């Protein structure tokens with residue numbers, strides 16, 4: 381038997397290939413873990429010197445501005461702009477998705493709308509910034525303000541939430557729709573009680589993705605909402621500071637790299653916090669949607 | 671309990687029924703009948719000139735090889751066929767107490783409420799067991815908390831589920847077994863206070879014990895409802911049916927009293943099917 385190589389129990393080459401494959405898969409898999417940890421660690425190590433309670437609870441001070449003090453107005457501003465954006469984009473996008481998935485009659489119309497939404501999602505943030513400036517700030521006279529910035533971000537978020545929500549609704553079993561409608565109830569009732577509970581996890585996922593991108597991008601708010609310094613608490617009709625634009629300012633004017641790292645760290649922690657909340661919410665909704 | 675929820679005034683119903691669709695005199699022989707019904711998916715005709723009768727308080731079994739259009743026919747009976755993209759009724763009509771269900775002024779929601787349907791695969795809604803039963807009722811009627819509770823109990827009693835689920839009414843319905851889910855689907859359809867029950871192969875995804883349970887229910891329910899049941903199981907039809915419709919390739923091959931069709935089928939194709947030589 382030993383004369384026939386196929387019958388050998390010990391196959392070193394196959395074993396080696398197997399080991400290499402496992403190692404490769406392991407390295408590739410650990411990238412997904414290492415990259416975010418490395419980024420956070422790097423920011424933490426470099427920015428630890430400025431991180432304190434004061435950093436997130438006080439306005440920036442010093443000359444040039446930002447050399448001392450904290451980033452409270454930027455946190456508040458980012459929050460305000462994001463709330464406006466979410467408040468506008470979320471209901472509009474979910475409503476559009478419901479229309480496309482449940483009411484639109486012609487498959488071709490749906491396909492065209494989907495294609496347009498995908499194009500819109502691929503438009504660079506810079507163009508949204510320019511559009512927001514030209515249209516909202518100048519044409520509609522909103523001025524550089526939290527409202528203009530929020531609406532600009534809303535335009536950016538809209539297609540992403542729309543595409544995700546549409547996919548979430550479409551992935552609900554067709555026969556569930558049919559069984560529910562066979563009870564003699566209206567389409568709106570079926571959507572509200574049978575389809576949305578199944579679709580919420582997907583909708584939330586898309587919204588968090590869109591929201592995180594929007595919070596982190598400086599370009600669209602740079603032209604439409606942001607200033608280097610504000611004194612009052614944020615209001616809709618006045619300009620605001622935001623985390624990414626503050627970060628941009630600190631770096632581009634070489635004010636303080638340590639403050640920049642600290643700011644980036646805070647921004648990242650905020651995003652992580654939002655993502656964690658969304659994860660918990662999705663778990664809950666998924667359990668309820670079964 | 672059952673009679674109580676069956677007799678709730680029809681005036682409370684929403685959406686308002688077209689007058690002739692409301693509970694009429696039960697003396698009419700056929701609760702439901704079709705005349706020369708034709709339907710198609712896109713350009714492909716599936717039913718041609720189907721004329722059947724489903725008498726009041728009887729079980730009508732629709733049988734035939736798979737793909738012959740049984741599901742299409744029952745869906746056409748309560749206007750749920752039009753929920754399938756491309757599917758439509760192209761000719762003839764469906765009549766409930768002599769009211770044409772495809773007439774323009776008839777509201778398809780009212781039709782679906784009065785003529786309930788149970789599908790082959792039970793499809794519990796993503797909510798609790800109790801809310802599943804109340805799904806249609808919450809839309810059609812405004813009930814007090816007390817009435818709702820009574821209704822849930824009555825419907826679950828009727829389908830033999832009450833003792834099994836009374837302690838977990840608030841748990842998600844998908845946790846039930848397949849047979850229990852099918853009876854829950856029956857319960858929520860009964861909660862809608864229908865007059866006709868359409869069942870499209872209700873046992874084909876169930877184990878033998880659940881199948882027997884459903885067959886018992888059919889026998890009990892026919893006292894209060896007109897039942898149309900699709901099955902391609904000849905022995906099941908022999909057990910439950912009062913009347914049989916045999917179909918083949920979208921046409922009615924024969925129909926009549928159960929004994930007559932089973933004992934001396936008029937066509938050779940019908941005899942072959944009943945003997946298990948086709949489909």
Ligand SMILES: Nc1ncnc2c1ncn2[C@@H]1O[C@H](COP(=O)(O)OP(=O)(O)O)[C@@H](O)[C@H]1O
Pocket residue numbers: 711716734735736737738739740741742743754
């Ligand atoms: N959604 C659909 N689109 C196109 N054709 C369909 C569809 N559903 C069923 N059919 C066709 O219609 C015919 C009858 O189907 P069906 O009524 O489901 O048969 P049965 O229930 O007797 O098995 C079959 O030939 C099937 O291929």
Ligand SMILES: [Mg+2]
Pocket residue numbers: 740741870871
């Ligand atoms: Mg079928």
